[in-house]
Amino acid sequence: MTKTVLISGAGIGGSTLAYWLADRGFHVTVVERATGQRSSGNPVDVKGPAIDVVEQMGTMPRLRAASSDVSQMNFVNNTGRRVARVDLKAFQGSAGDREVEVPRADLAAILLDASRDHAEFLWGDTITGLTQQADGVDVTFEKAQTRRFDFVIGADGLHSTVRRLVFGAESEFIRHMGIYIATVRIDEPFGSDQEVLIYNTPGRAVSVHPSNGHALAAFMFRHQGVPGFDHRDTELHKRLVIEAFTDQGWRVPELLDRVRDTDDLFFDSVSKGELPHWADGRIALLGDAASCVSLFGDGSTLAIAGAYTLAEELASTPDAHEAAFRRYETRHRVLVDPKLNGISTAAAMLIPATKAGIALRNTATRVIPAVTAIRSRVRHAA
Incomplete structure (x- = not known):
């Protein structure tokens, strides 16, 4: 008998x-709470283990058509003068020119289009209850009728409904890293297309x-956690940014x-998510x-690569789902854990906390071209 799966979230991971x-x-x-897709969200990379996945899905031509031509990052001062520069090829992974950078909304839309004809979609709805039985999961929805599925996957983001219903309150597992970020689309050119x-x-x-x-403009700022923060309160968000x-x-x-x-x-x-495990019975994240x-x-x-790994493992032993979920987590944590440990380094580069930190970062960027050249020579010599 065909196994049934409910995925909560029609974003990048859920669609893949x-x-x-x-x-x-x-x-x-x-099932997706939203009735449509956002147009905002900064460009994101499709690289490393995700490259083979999107190529096999046949989506790479569309991703390349939507990709940016950015090759450098320039830091500017109060008057707009460029005071430091980073060649973004310094951050290019092993896939080299196969990698693409795409606006998040475009990436999500392209992956959704690839999956649209292969799945049933419940738009404008959300899960309200999950009850595990020996042979399935009974799911109640805000709008749709209660249904039973063999498996449920929470691909519903930082504020996951599935995680809250199964594992507990968000505050138990999600740690605020002292930074908020806002993004807004600007429907016109802004400077060079390459920087x-x-x-x-x-x-x-x-x-x-x-x-x-x-x-696309992004506002990033250091700020302690806002008590009772509501991720859907747009007026609060605007006030914090302003x-x-x-x-x-x-x-600005x-x-x-x-x-x-x-x-x-x-x-x-x-x-930063700090969950001891990503699955409970027939439900996984x-x-x-x-x-x-x-x-x-x-x-x-990581969401694209994780989706492929999860599908591969669950398909290999659908009647031994707990073992499949453990294999998925073991394999995928190898990719995820180093990135979790790098958040502080990324923040120090993008959002230095002091004037001295900004000056040090600007000085450090002058070293990166030399490091890139060395890496290039090493690769060619290998």
């Missing part, structure tokens, strides 16, 4: 998992990333006007629901 589980003969249903611009003051950073004729960046130089005032006017602001905490990672866009690559 839906595709590969359907490809392996599962009957897949995806990311970043403006820093102590504990704050504003970046503008070009992408196919328009740009308070953090009022009286800033460069082109005009970018704040975009924040005031938008109805599609992404805002959330940079957080994927992507940010299981492990939240880095400021450098690796979360998308």
Whole structure:
């Protein structure tokens, strides 16, 4: 009999998992709280282990068409003068030119299109209850009728409903890393298509990333956790961003006007997931629901790679799902754990806490071209 799977979340991880589980003969249903997709969200990388996955899905041509032409990151001062530069090839992985950088919304849309004809989608709905039985999971929804599935996968992000219902309160497992980030789309060009611009003051950073004729602005700032923070309260989010960046130089005032006017602001905490395990019986977690990672866009690559691994393991022994989930977690933690440990380093580079830290970072960027050259020579000599 065909096994049934419910995936909570139609994002990058959920759509990839839906595709590969359907490809392996599962009957897949995806439930998504949103009624449509966001247009905001900074560009993210598809690299390393995710490359083979998206190529096998046949999505790489569309990803390349949507990819950015960015090759460098420039740090600017109050007047817009470039004071430091990073060649982004220094961060290129082993896949080299096969890697792509794509706006998060475009990546999610392309992966969703690949899976759309292979799964049932319940839009504008969410899970309200999960009850495990010996032969399945009874699922209640906010709108749809109660149904039973063989397995349930939570691919529903940092604020996962599945994780809360099965493992416990978010506060038990998710640690705020002292940084909030907001992104907003700018529907027009902003500077060169080849460079990311970043403006820093102590504990704050504003970046503008070009992408196919328009740009995406990000506001990153150090801030202690907001008591009772509600990730759906857009007015609170706007207020926090405006308070953090009022009286800033460069082109920040005009970018704040975009924040005031938008109805599609992404805002959330940079957080670290610390779950002892990612599965309980017939229910497992994927992507940010299981492990939240880095400021450098690796979360998308890891979600894609994790989805493929999970589908592979569950398909190999569907009647021994607990062993399959353990193998998935063991394999995928090898990729995830080093990224979790690198959050502080990423924050120190992007959002130095002091003037001295900004100066040190700017000085350090001059070393990176030399390091890149050395790495290149080593690769060619190997």
